Amino acid sequence: MSLDWQFLNIDPSNIITQCGSEQIIGGYNKFAKQHAATKLLQLPPHYRLKISLNLYIIDSWDGIEFFQVYVDQLLVYNVSYSGLDGTDYLCGQGSRKDSINQISIEFDHTGLTVFIYLTSTLDDNALDESWGFKNFKLFLFLCPPGCLACNSQDRDVDCNTWMLAHSSYTELVFGNFITDGWTIINGDQNKWQCHTIPTICGKEKCGIDTQLRLTLLNLPVHTQMRIKLMYLRVGTWEWRDQFKTTVDQELIWESPLTSLPNYLYGICDPTSLDVLINIDMVFPHFLSNPTVFFLNNLDGPYADESFGARDIQIFIKRLICGDKVVQLYEECDDGNLLPFDGCFGCMFSCVDGCSVCQDMICLGCFEGWIYLEQEYNCEKQLVQETSYNNYQMQCSDHCLQCNSGICQVCENDYLLEDNYCVQLEKIDLYICGDQIAPYTLMECNCDQNCEECVNTICYSCKSNLKLLDNYCIGTCGDLVVQESEDCDDGNDTEFDGCFHCHYSCPLGCNNCEKGMCLDLCLPGFHFMNQACSTICGDSIIAGNEQCEDNNTQEYDGCYLCKFSCPINCYECFEGTCINCNIGFQLIQNQCSNVCGDGILQIEEQCDDGNEDSGDGCSKTCQVEIDWICNQGNDCAFVKYPQLMCEFIEQNNQYQYTRIKFSQEVQLLSDINYQDAIELSIVDLNETDYNITILEVQSAQYQVTSDVEYILQIQIFTNQLQYPILTVTLTEQLYNDNLAPLVNTVDYLQLNQPNYLSTQQVEIAKTVQLVSKVSFLSIYVLSIILMILGNALSFWGMLDALQQQSYLKFINVLYPQTLIIYFQSTELISMQSLLDSVANLSEKTSLLKSPYIESYEKFQFYQVNADITEGFKAEILVFLALFVFYISSLILERVISILEMSSFLQGFPKFVRFLQRYQRKLNKQIKKFDRSFIQSTLLACSWDLIFMAMLELSSNHDFSYYRSYVRLTITFIILIMIFLLILQQISGVITWKRQNLDQYWFKKQPFFLLIKKILIVSVLVFYQREQIIQTLLMTLINAFYLIYVINMKTTEEFEIQIKNIIMEASLTLFTASTVINWDILQRYFEYKFIIIVSWVQMFFLVSVLILYLLFELHEIIIQIKSKITKLIEKRISRHKSNEERQTQNKENGLQKENLQTQKIIFAVQTVNQIQIKQ
Known part of the structure; x- marks a missing residue:
């Protein structure tokens, strides 16, 4: 598939x-x-x-x-x-x-x-x-x-004999489609794509007056030309509109093409009238530099009538001498290279010595040859010349004495026969009784091996010899080489080097010495291993070969160059069957079984005695699907098991699929069935992917079970947008009725690979590190602000940034870059924050919760659907705040007791220190009011709302008490959220009495809480509807952004800017996730999706960096304010000291003046007394 x-x-x-x-x-x-x-x-x-x-x-x-x-x-x-x-x-x-x-x-x-x-x-x-x-x-x-x-x-x-002379426009991929080759006149030179099919020209690109031209150079000798192409007809061609082909200005082919139907629905676009036409034209041709034109007589505009072309191939038919086909420039072709057989080199030839040859008939001979008129033949003339009375008489060769051209005496070793001297085989062979003894009188003696000789007649021979025709000869085949024998190999096998005790050439050898072949073999033989041997399969019948069909198929009439009978043939002649075995009938030289005769043959899976299908045994005697036949004729209906492959999920770069079967199955051979599973991905090399087989339930030997395997697939390329997994089972499985699998091959479409190169992964991890550092820096700075007295800053910052952590739950397939980035956002949530401080879940058994699996993206991130798992974090937060509050009250009370202690009355400075610390502690306790608790709840509301909504969407087993506990916690959270909303709604009736901008600003927590409820509800309840989920989240963020922009306040301008930056980034992010929709994935290349993900990460990281800068600015202001207050305090204290010193001086002067006045008054009093006296 x-x-x-x-x-x-x-x-x-x-x-x-x-x-x-x-x-x-x-x-x-x-x-x-x-x-x-x-x-x-x-x-x-x-x-x-x-x-x-x-x-x-x-x-x-x-x-x-x-x-x-x-x-x-x-x-x-x-x-x-x-x-x-x-x-x-x-x-x-x-x-x-x-x-x-x-x-x-x-x-x-x-x-x-x-x-x-x-x-x-x-x-x-x-x-x-x-x-x-x-x-x-x-x-x-x-x-x-x-x-x-x-x-x-x-x-x-x-x-x-067809040779490819030219090929162009054959690529299937548009990016690889090459437009070089043909010259396009009056048309678009660029390539075009029609429904992913690349062509030259195309819809509205070429049409009226467009010509395609190609000139070929230096073609070899040929007799025919063949042009093949695929032609794209587009638009409303009329009956008179024709496509034409000319070669060297000669019209080769023309057709209106309008008799061919258009496709039912257009392929170039839905309204287009188009069809792809395969054209194949063959015509005589022999020129070496032809020019080919593709023409048309279209008369309408490009928008109405146009065309395209691809797969253009031009072949030429070469001349091949020896193919037994007489072609151009050939006079004859007899299929061999033997000279003097009438045809040699595909030209007429005559016998050896012929000087005038016409149509294989010799009409004259060369000098030295005698022309035989009756036989149209030439005979070599071997003569010597003698002169008699100026008249030259010719004697035959090797003649010693001749009279009037008639030989009378021949040379040594030659015998006069019919006026010619014929060479004898043995020079010692003379004819006794011819009354001629030119050399010796011993010629009439008996054979030297004769043991009893009377009057030249031998009556007996020596041992190991036998008498034949008055000669004593050796016994051939006794393995003893006698004088009259060249060899003796003890057999009568011809062509083995020794035959009838004389050297013989091996079969097919043309030149040999003493039974050993040299190097010249007859046609059809090949010199190998010092012998001439035939090669079966060379299409030449030679030697002991009976036939040649150039294949190794048995039962096709010729097998291993010997006549063979077709299978099931009873009688045949030279590979042709005459009669078949019983139960078979002769059809086209093959013995086919008679289906329906009730006799089960080898080629038949069954034979139930009829030719009806639907009863388990088909009309071709094959077992039908979902049937089992015993003994070939007893068929019963049994549903066959089926191999089924299904896609499970995609986890980051891993995709998981399942191999299972429609029934319980078993193995009938004791093997590890995992080795029988062959896995591949269509059009991908094995190095481009890795597939791991995970056994859930393996196939067992003779034990049926629900066999299941999980495949973990990792693809290392983005070459294919939708890869196809091929699953092939090389070993058959059977159900309990021994019915086999109906299919052993299945195909499964995989998702788009989520693959990043090593460089891209490093970049994403760098951005993730920047994000983590930014988060931690913001936390540190917020804590510093808390220490400096701005306790609500930490909660407000955490509340704002938590929105980013929930973006990962949007149920679209993010590229790996964003998945890596979202790992850093786990630092934002309250749960992750507490787990990073202390892993209390693992250390305290009281806080442990069972894991309940979620669904979709929540399952991917392994979110526990049990609300108690998340609620414990919130309990710890409020428990910590409560402990802090109680501890502060106790500490304040302890300080009050210490102040009144008589023991510390002797340490006035320490008492004053305790009093100062008590005043600060009272100030912090007063801040710990309902508004502080409300701010804390608002900061934790993301997690609280998310846990409650996820719990509501989960399944519950009401037979288990924990379900009631979980639902109770859920409703408590929802009631708390509802109370917060009610509290925020208070004052709505009196909003007209206030400034509208101030009202909008004061009610921001209310609108933010509503936004949280909507966002989390969409994430949870529309988790399986990615389009609705994305659109609703974008709409919610956009409306809240409009609200933030229109919220004008001069008092908290910095808060407004931060909110605008955050909401703008969230709106842009959710809006841009549309490219990750499943229905749009095919329209975007993975590279483009990666680029968009970098932009999305830039939005999110930029927000963190800007928040970090704002926090730094706030800290600088706070520190500056503290330093200013400290300096002012010191200046005030210094002034106070100076005033005190001045006052002391004045008091001293006043005391001195008073003392002086007292002295003066005493002196005056004494003087007055003395005067009175």
């Missing part, structure tokens, strides 16, 4: 559906009106195609609605279907019947590529009627080996 398929007018992201127990392409609510599935494939040289598929007809087809299959320009399948013909419900509407139809189509085809187009004439939506398909298979009838182009009638010698 390869999703290299392209689809018209339908989203391909979830095109694979479940129909009954099968996964199919399309199906219910998928393929219907105006929908089509297409595929473009590049094929090896072939002459015929066969297509098979399983077609699913779903719901109410009307009987006049057709399923259609186009292959290039041909409508090869157009059959109507009716919903009334269905047998059972599969996957459509429950009240209607569906059907599965097996389609098989076979047709001629020779193009380099094939465009397959599956569609229907349905006129209603997919809810009412639909279709789907599975097990699409394409079979090729290939050309003979070595052939680049052929048709169904071609033999090897017919097609292997």
